[in-house]
Structure formats: structure tokens, C-alpha cells
Amino acid sequence: MNTTDQPGTPGRTDSPIHISGLHKRFGALEVLKGVDLTVARGEVVVVMGPSGSGKTTLIRCMNLLEEPDAGTVAVCGCSVECGDRARRRERARQVREIRHRTAMVFQQFNLFPHLTALGNVAEGPLSVRRMPRADAEALARRLLDRVGLADKAAEYPARLSGGQKQRVAIARALAMEPEVVLFDEPTSALDPELHAEVLQVMRELARDGMTMVVVTHEVEFAREVSDRVVFMDGGVVLEEGPPREFLSRPAHPRAQAFLRLVAHDLPEQGADGDGPDKPTRWEQAS
Amino acid sequence: MDLIVRDFPDLLRAMGVTLLLGVVSFVLGCILGALVGLARISRFRLLKGLAIAYVSVFRGTPLLIQIMLVYYGLPQLGILIEPIPSAILALTLYAAAYLSENFRAGIIAVDRGQWEAAHSMGMPYWRMLRRIVAPQAIRVALPPIGSRFIALMKDTSLASAVTVVELTRAAETIGSSTFRYMEAFLVAAAAYWLINTALSLGQGALERRLGRAYA
Numbered sequence: 001m002n003t004t005d006q007p008g009t010p011g012r013t014d015s016p017i018h019i020s021g022l023h024k025r026f027g028a029l030e031v032l033k034g035v036d037l038t039v040a041r042g043e044v045v046v047v048m049g050p051s052g053s054g055k056t057t058l059i060r061c062m063n064l065l066e067e068p069d070a071g072t073v074a075v076c077g078c079s080v081e082c083g084d085r086a087r088r089r090e091r092a093r094q095v096r097e098i099r100h101r102t103a104m105v106f107q108q109f110n111l112f113p114h115l116t117a118l119g120n121v122a123e124g125p126l127s128v129r130r131m132p133r134a135d136a137e138a139l140a141r142r143l144l145d146r147v148g149l150a151d152k153a154a155e156y157p158a159r160l161s162g163g164q165k166q167r168v169a170i171a172r173a174l175a176m177e178p179e180v181v182l183f184d185e186p187t188s189a190l191d192p193e194l195h196a197e198v199l200q201v202m203r204e205l206a207r208d209g210m211t212m213v214v215v216t217h218e219v220e221f222a223r224e225v226s227d228r229v230v231f232m233d234g235g236v237v238l239e240e241g242p243p244r245e246f247l248s249r250p251a252h253p254r255a256q257a258f259l260r261l262v263a264h265d266l267p268e269q270g271a272d273g274d275g276p277d278k279p280t281r282w283e284q285a286s
Numbered sequence: 287m288d289l290i291v292r293d294f295p296d297l298l299r300a301m302g303v304t305l306l307l308g309v310v311s312f313v314l315g316c317i318l319g320a321l322v323g324l325a326r327i328s329r330f331r332l333l334k335g336l337a338i339a340y341v342s343v344f345r346g347t348p349l350l351i352q353i354m355l356v357y358y359g360l361p362q363l364g365i366l367i368e369p370i371p372s373a374i375l376a377l378t379l380y381a382a383a384y385l386s387e388n389f390r391a392g393i394i395a396v397d398r399g400q401w402e403a404a405h406s407m408g409m410p411y412w413r414m415l416r417r418i419v420a421p422q423a424i425r426v427a428l429p430p431i432g433s434r435f436i437a438l439m440k441d442t443s444l445a446s447a448v449t450v451v452e453l454t455r456a457a458e459t460i461g462s463s464t465f466r467y468m469e470a471f472l473v474a475a476a477a478y479w480l481i482n483t484a485l486s487l488g489q490g491a492l493e494r495r496l497g498r499a500y501a
Contacts, residue, residue, distance in 0.1 A: 098408075
């Protein structure tokens with residue numbers, strides 16, 4: 001359990017994320033069919049599910065990058081009633097507030113290619129938090145150091161490896177000093193040998209008590225780091241529970257089938273001598 | 287040769303006028319073009335419709351007619367504009383129609399993930415455009431914008447139709463008074479070429495500068 005309170009975060013509520021009755025359709029395709037999810041402060045929730053299950057859409061609804069058709073998204077004390085066209089202006093303010101309090105790490109990193117690693121991390125503090133440049137850059141340097149990339153501050157993203165890019169992206173997310181960090185398949189675009197460095201940074205973040213929602217297929221990460229695994233399929237949450245229970249004894253047949261696919265290399269093969277703190281295997285079904 | 291020497295001050299002044307027309311209408315055209323380009327991708331239907339209509343009209347009619355409409359046509363409505371401002375107005379409106387499409391191409395070439403990353407920080411729209419989208423869009427739009435600048439420089443010759451003494455008009459005047467048309471127009475052509483060579487060198491330098499991050 002990661003129940004240590006993040007120092008400096010205002011304790012607005014004990015569940016920074018509270019989602020209920022969420023529906024989302026893209027044209028004829030109904031992607032979310034009524035999802036409820038509550039995430040407690042300091043909790044690390046892993047969302048798993050087959051491709052097309054709605055897990056990415058769900059996490060993108062949490063900071064309203066996707067606008068749900070119906071339901072309520074309440075994040076860090078800001079509540080948005082979806083599907084209500086009337087109160088656009090007020091909602092725009094709520095949405096901005098939610099985005100200030102959350103940060104997202106993307107599958108494709110989405111680093112700003114025209115800015116250096118330092119510039120990427122400092123951009124949010126400069127542009128959104130209106131910090132003086134010197135303070136923003138000092139913060140960015142501290143965060144780059146925290147993700148182990150202090151020496152890459154002056155490099156442009158084009159010169160970084162995928163794993164380094166994603167670590168810069170995590171530093172960029174932290175620079176917003178968010179209450180919640182949302183990870184959308186943070187290792188799926190990386191070569192297998194680069195997963196570990198990113199997962200290690202995430203693991204440290206969890207240990208520091210950050211509230212995290214992570215869409216991932218990383219079974220080992222879920223087992224070691226998460227407090228709860230949520231399994232989605234067909235636009236609904238089929239099953240959820242503590243990682244050890246869910247990962248070793250999933251109740252639902254579709255969860256069983258899914259886990260057989262993503263966790264095809266179970267412990268006996270994973271003898272590559274890494275310590276218990278390091279992920280020893282990764283999801284290879286892509 | 288003595289022709290060039292004798293008429294050199296006139297030609298130089300005319301070259302100055304050509305530069306003035308080209309540079310001023312390019313700068314104004316860029317500002318207007320950027321706004322039209324943004325309107326073109328706006329989710330507000332009215333703005334988008336207006337932008338489409340604007341591009342359609344100013345790109346779909348000859349520049350010469352636009353210039354003459356401003357200088358000879360508007361006085362009928364009681365609007366009198368001097369020759370040089372008339373030419374600049376028409377050139378600006380015309381260039382903006384093309385430039386807006388260059389800007390639009392640049393903006394839509396910026397990866398959707400860039401907008402999402404900025405959105406997810408809660409970055410305000412105009413700040414996001416300026417800090418994140420514009421620097422990447424300009425890099426993509428620079429080659430066609432450079433071509434448009436060069437084309438515009440040559441299009442300034444049409445201002446001669448409304449009595450502006452720029453390079454083309456000056457060459458014509460010198461030619462008709464000396465009957466040395468060949469020399470006069472060749473010198474004018476060389477002057478255009480010089481200006482445009484300088485422009486493309488500048489464009490190249492700018493492209494290298496903007497491309498540094500991507501090397």
C-alpha cells in the first residue's frame with residue numbers, strides 16, 4: 001500500500017478521482033458503457049484490459065481530453081457533469097482546473113520537439129503556473145535529476161532514446177505538481193529493454209505516495225506496485241481487486257483469458273538475476 | 287552601359303519601392319494570413335465559412351483586377367487611396383489568401399499529441415498556439431511561405447498598372463525614352479533576381495535555424 005501522504009498536496013478530499021456512470025461513444029461505437037471508479041489519495045490503480053476495452057478512453061476522460069457523453073467526472077474536488085451542453089463556460093473553467101491538478105503521461109511521450117528536455121519540463125511551470133523562468137528551470141533541473149536525466153537537460157527530444165523521452169515526459173508531468181498522475185500505456189511504445197528504466201521511475205513515484213492511475217499491460221508492475229487492478233472489457237469494469245488476488249486468481253473467464261495472453265512468461269522463465277526491486281520481465285504481446 | 291549609369295538613381299529608387307511593396311504586404315499578409323488560417327480551422331462555423339469565402343475570392347481572381355478595383359474602383363464609392371497604399375492593400379489581401387493556406391498546412395501538420403500534451407497541462411489556447419503549435423507549424427510552413435514571398439516580390443510589378451513607379455514601371459519609362467528596352471528590362475530583371483536570391487538565402491538560413499532541434 002502507498003498510503004504516505006504526498007507532502008505539500010492540499011488534502012481536498014480522500015478520493016481525488018471519483019467517476020460515476022461514465023458513457024462515451026465515438027459515432028456508432030459505444031466505448032464506455034457506464035463506468036464507475038473511485039481512486040483514493042495515494043492509491044496506485046492499474047487499469048488492464050484487451051485492446052478496445054475502453055481503458056485508454058477511460059483515463060482520457062479523467063482529465064477530459066475526451067468529453068464523456070454522460071456521467072460525472074469529479075477530480076480533486078472539481079466536478080464536471082457531462083452531456084450537459086448548457087453550461088459550457090462554467091465547465092471550461094472546471095476542465096482547466098482539473099487539468100491543473102492532474103498530469104498525463106502519454107504512450108507516444110508527446111514531448112515538445114522544439115524544446116530541450118529542460119524546456120519541456122519547464123514549460124508547464126512557465127506557461128501554466130506562471131513561475132519566473134529561473135524558478136521554473138531550477139524546478140525542471142531537480143525533476144530531471146529525479147528521473148536520472150540531469151545530464152540530458154540541454155538535449156532535444158530527437159537525441160533521446162524512447163526510455164529517456166518517457167522519463168522526461170514523467171518529469172514534465174511532475175513539474176505541474178499534480179495531485180494525480182495519469183499514465184496511458186507508458187511503456188507500450190518502448191523497446192522491451194527500455195521498459196525497466198521507466199517502470200523504475202514510476203515505482204519510485206508510487207513509493208513517494210503519488211496517486212496514480214496507470215493503463216498498462218505490465219503484469220509485474222501491477223503485482224509489485226499497484227494497490228488495485230481494474231480489469232475492463234467491452235466498455236465496462238468486469239472485475240477489480242488487489243493485484244495478487246486478481247493476477248493469480250481472476251474470477252471472470254475473460255480476465256483469465258486476457259492474463260494468459262499478457263503474462264505468458266511466468267516466474268520460472270524470468271531468471272535473469274535482477275533484484276526484487278527491478279522488474280524482471282515485461283509484457284511482450286504487442 | 288551609360289544608360290545604366292545615368293538612370294541608376296531612378297532604378298535604385300524604383301527598387302526601393304518594389305522592396306517596400308513586397309516587404310510591407312508580405313508582413314501584413316502574414317498577420318492577416320495567420321488569422322485567416324486560424325479561422326479556417328476554427329470550430330466556429332461562421333469564422334470558418336468567412337475564411338473559406340475569403341480564400342476563395344482572393345485566390346480565385348487575378349491580382350491585377352484586385353489592384354485596379356482598389357485604385358480605380360473604390361473611388362466610385364467615395365474611397366480614394368493613393369497608388370502605393372492601394373497596391374499594398376491589394377497585394378496584402380491577395381498574399382494573405384495564399385499564406386493562410388500555408389499556415390493552415392503548418393498547423394494541421396503539428397501532431398495531435400502536441401495539442402493533447404498542452405491541453406493536459408491546462409495551457410490556455412493562445413498560449414498553446416504561441417508556445418507549442420506556432421514554432422512547430424512555422425517550420426513546416428516555411429518553405430511554401432518562402433516561395434510565396436518570392437512570388438509576391440514579382441507580383442509587385444503589377445502595381446505599375448496603377449501608376450506606382452516601381453522597378454517594372456521604371457524600366458518601361460527608361461525604355462520608352464531611350465528605346466533601349468532590352469537593357470532597361472534586363473536590368474530590372476536582374477534587380478528582381480538579386481532581391482529574390484537574397485530572400486531564398488535568408489529562407490535557407492532560417493530553415494537551418496528552425497531545424498536545429500530535429501537534427
